[in-house]
Amino acid sequence: GAGVSQSPSNKVTEKGKDVELRCDPISGHTALYWYRQSLGQGLEFLIYFQGNSAPDKSGLPSDRFSAERTGGSVSTLTIQRTQQEDSAVYLCASSQDSSAKNIQYFGAGTRLSVL
Amino acid sequence: GQQLNQSPQSMFIQEGEDVSMNCTSSSIFNTWLWYKQDPGEGPVLLIALYKAGELTSNGRLTAQFGITRKDSFLNISASIPSDVGIYFCAGQLGDMRFGAGTRLTVKP
Numbered sequence: 337g338a339g340v341s342q343s344p345s346n347k348v349t350e351k352g353k354d355v356e357l358r359c360d361p362i363s364g365h366t367a368l369y370w371y372r373q374s375l376g377q378g379l380e381f382l383i384y385f386q387g388n389s390a391p392d393k394s395g396l397p398s399d400r401f402s403a404e405r406t407g408g409s410v411s412t413l414t415i416q417r418t419q420q421e422d423s424a425v426y427l428c429a430s431s432q433d434s435s436a437k438n439i440q441y442f443g444a445g446t447r448l449s450v451l
Numbered sequence: 452g453q454q455l456n457q458s459p460q461s462m463f464i465q466e467g468e469d470v471s472m473n474c475t476s477s478s479i480f481n482t483w484l485w486y487k488q489d490p491g492e493g494p495v496l497l498i499a500l501y502k503a504g505e506l507t508s509n510g511r512l513t514a515q516f517g518i519t520r521k522d523s524f525l526n527i528s529a530s531i532p533s534d535v536g537i538y539f540c541a542g543q544l545g546d547m548r549f550g551a552g553t554r555l556t557v558k559p
Contacts, residue, residue, distance in 0.1 A: 340493070369547075371549075377552075378457075379494070381546065381549075384546070392546060427493050429493075439484070439496055439499055440496075440547065441496070442493030442495070443493050444492050444493050
């Protein structure tokens with residue numbers, strides 16, 4: 337597509353429920369990144385994919401968080417047994433590849449609210 | 452790890468004024484980037500810097516890659532109301548790290 341697309345744009349869930357967030361990167365971009373942005377804060381790196389593999393999962397805050405990417409395109413970020421502190425905007429970005437000179441282009445994010 | 456210190460955290464300025472913000476790090480980077488985030492949107496790239504000492508302009512925006520490779524600044528000249536938003540620096544050496552952002556408010 338023309339840009340990075342994320343869905344849903346907003347998600348309200350109850351504590352303890354699982355949620356899935358979707359990211360559709362720019363067509364042809366092999367690298368895909370997930371970030372978390374808490375209210376008024378900067379970007380917290382979660383995980384990135386080069387193709388379908390995730391060389392760096394160091395940012396995932398707990399084992400309740402997981403992500404996958406299939407077919408080198410769409411990625412889903414899953415949060416199990418959501419907690420109130422998971423409430424944040426989850427941003428996805430993609431780049432042509434993961435080399436140092438590749439610019440990351442961001443989606444509009446999914447705003448997650450855990451009640 | 453690679454920590455970026457971005458300052459100031461927030462700025463309140465009058466329309467027409469110039470703005471300056473900067474990022475520093477204890478580590479070197481190969482690339483410095485500046486992004487702007489409007490409310491409800493993802494960050495949008497403003498300027499990318501790839502070489503130490505590089506000075507790049509994009510309209511009223513000017514950014515520089517520090518000669519030590521550990522810092523960068525962004526200047527906005529003659530601010531206008533639509534400059535309102537959060538500005539993030541990002542440094543890249545392999546992975547990318549973001550500053551905490553500078554929240555800019557422009558009063559007409």
